Amino acid sequence: MQPQLADLTGDGRLDLYSGCFEGGLYVLAGRAEGGFAAPLALKDKGGRILRLGQYWDDEKSEWTGVADSTFKDELGIGGAAVDWDEDGDLDLLLGSNGGRLFLRRNEGTAAQPAFALDSESLMSGDGPLAVPGAHLIPTVVDWDGDGKFDVLSGGGDGGAFWFRNVGKKGAPRFEQAKALLEPKAERGTPQAPIWPGERTQICAADYDGDGDLDLLIGDFHSMPYVEGQKWEMHGYVWLARRE
Amino acid sequence: MLFLPTVSFAVAALVPQAVPPAAPPTASAPIRLAPPVRLKAGDAFIDMGEHVAHAGPAFLDFDADGVRDLVVGNFSGSFALFRNAGSAREPKLESRGFLEAEGKEVRIHNW
Numbered sequence: 001m002q003p004q005l006a007d008l009t010g011d012g013r014l015d016l017y018s019g020c021f022e023g024g025l026y027v028l029a030g031r032a033e034g035g036f037a038a039p040l041a042l043k044d045k046g047g048r049i050l051r052l053g054q055y056w057d058d059e060k061s062e063w064t065g066v067a068d069s070t071f072k073d074e075l076g077i078g079g080a081a082v083d084w085d086e087d088g089d090l091d092l093l094l095g096s097n098g099g100r101l102f103l104r105r106n107e108g109t110a111a112q113p114a115f116a117l118d119s120e121s122l123m124s125g126d127g128p129l130a131v132p133g134a135h136l137i138p139t140v141v142d143w144d145g146d147g148k149f150d151v152l153s154g155g156g157d158g159g160a161f162w163f164r165n166v167g168k169k170g171a172p173r174f175e176q177a178k179a180l181l182e183p184k185a186e187r188g189t190p191q192a193p194i195w196p197g198e199r200t201q202i203c204a205a206d207y208d209g210d211g212d213l214d215l216l217i218g219d220f221h222s223m224p225y226v227e228g229q230k231w232e233m234h235g236y237v238w239l240a241r242r243e
Numbered sequence: 244m245l246f247l248p249t250v251s252f253a254v255a256a257l258v259p260q261a262v263p264p265a266a267p268p269t270a271s272a273p274i275r276l277a278p279p280v281r282l283k284a285g286d287a288f289i290d291m292g293e294h295v296a297h298a299g300p301a302f303l304d305f306d307a308d309g310v311r312d313l314v315v316g317n318f319s320g321s322f323a324l325f326r327n328a329g330s331a332r333e334p335k336l337e338s339r340g341f342l343e344a345e346g347k348e349v350r351i352h353n354w
Contacts, residue, residue, distance in 0.1 A: 001316035001353060002299030016342075018299070018316055020353040028344055034307075036344045039351050058352075137299070144274065181276060196279055205302035205311065209331035217279060218291075218298030218315060235296030237289045237315055238279035 002137050002201045002218070006081035006090055008042065010111045017042070019078035019095070019137065023055030045107060045114035052076030052094050052102060052119055070118055074098055078137030078201075082149055086170035094119060095153060099134030101163070124163075124176045131177050133157030133198075141204040143213065148172065152180070152215075154200025159183035160215055160240070180215065181240055190221035196238045197221035207239055215240040282313070284325050284336040291317035310334070314342065320353035 001018040008015050013030035020026060028036035041049045048066075049055075053074040057064040065072030075097040084091040084103060089110040094102040101122045108114030122129045130136070133156035143150040143162055151163040151174065160181040167173030187195035197219040207214040217240060222233040281288050291298045295318030302311045306326060313325040313336055322342040329335030342349045 001297070001318070001320065001322075001351060003301045003314050003316050003322055005301075005303060016322075018322075018351065020320065020351050021318070022352055024352075026351045028349065036342075036349075038344045038347070039349060180274070181279065193281070199297055201297070201299035201316075203300045203302055206331075207302060207334065215276060215279075216282075216300040216302055216313075218300045220296045220298075222296070233292050233296040235291030235294070235298035235315075235317060237282045237298050237300045237313070239282055240276040240279040243275040243277050 002078060002139070002203070004080060004139065007110070008081060008090060008113060010109070010113050017079065017081070019076060021056075021075075021077055021097075023051045023053075023076055024049050025076070025079045025092070025094075042115070044104075044117050046117055048117075050092075050104065050115055052096060052104075068118070071096075071102065071121070074100065074102070076102075077135070078153075080138040080140045080151070082140040084172060089113060093122075093138045093140065093151060095136030095138045097135060099130045099132075099136045099156065101129040101136055101138060101151065101153075122174065124174055127176070129163055129174055129176065131155040131161045132159075132179075133183065135199050137201050139202055139204065141213065143204060150174075152202045152204055153177070154202045154217065154219075155183060156199055157183040158187070158196050158198050158200050158219065160200060160202050160217055181217065187221075190223055190232065190234050193221055193234075193236065196236070197234075208241060212242045214242050282336065284338045287338075289313075289315065289323075289325065289336070291315060291323065294319040294321060294323070312336075318353060320349075320351040322349055 005014045016028040025042045026039040044050045053069045053071040078095040080093045081090040089106045092104040102119040105116045135156035148165040161177040163174040184195045199220040201218040203216040204213045217238040297318040299316035301314045312327045315323045324339040325336040327334045
């Protein structure tokens with residue numbers, strides 16, 4: 001889960017939100033007095049929990065596909081809010097466990113969001129936008145400073161990837177993922193790693209106050225699973241400064 | 244585990260925006276990143292291992308002191324807080340427990 005901030009409730013205050021591995025997107029509404037309300041699943045304009053395709057059905061205790069989703073087999077694991085079409089409200093980019101990127105349009109307004117009932121697959125040329133190794137959790141940022149938002153993501157095998165926006169404002173178009181940080185198979189031990197591990201999650205921010213964007217990289221390292229023993233795993237946060 | 248119920252995000256003071264500030268224009272210069280280093284809080288590496296790992300970081304000012312802090316999601320569905328007790332130039336992170344909402348630790352149903 002990767003927390004991000006945006007006003008998704010339309011009240012003018014920033015909310016904290018995060019995708020998760022059961023397929024929903026949760027919003028902690030920002031409160032006037034500071035802090036947040038308890039998390040609630042974001043809903044579409046039909047009042048259903050907004051999901052890309054697959055989700056974990058707690059009652060049935062099984063994976064289920066949203067009945068009328070075009071992408072029933074895609075499990076949404078991350079979301080990022082951005083005004084895709086420059087119409088003044090926030091739309092959603094959804095990333096899937098399978099590594100693809102989707103758009104869920106806001107058909108309402110900034111003050112009264114109304115998210116579409118289905119998602120659109122985002123393409124580059126003839127192929128879908130995707131990250132190597134799957135596991136796409138998007139974040140939006142103007143990485144190259146050209147005035148247009150780009151999309152960054154980690155990947156299932158690790159690394160950090162950049163979908164460069166080569167379109168126009170209001171009509172984004174993306175190049176396929178380019179590695180900002182290559183995944184590496186040789187990354188030391190889980191206890192003393194020398195390189196970020198798998199299933200990376202990315203945040204672009206000026207970490208050291210020098211005026212440019214650095215990368216924060218969250219990861220997953222584990223020892224081989226042995227039945228009957230506690231599964232040792234680690235999740236570190238790395239900093240890659242922009243030189 | 245340290246819980247500080249007084250920790251509150253000063254979200255009302257922030258300007259609503261989804262896209263963080265842009266990097267300076269890079270023209271045609273390639274963007275180069277230094278080799279990654281693991282972040283620490285105090286003397287210990289930040290590690291979500293006890294919370295089913297899968298760290299998901301965000302860098303934002305949760306205590307409204309003018310410098311950004313670190314929030315890290317994990318597979319257990321909680322958000323670990325690391326306050327920046329240093330400066331914008333030289334962050335020094337301190338563990339501050341987990342995000343609470345309405346008096347309870349936030350725990351998102353994460354499968």
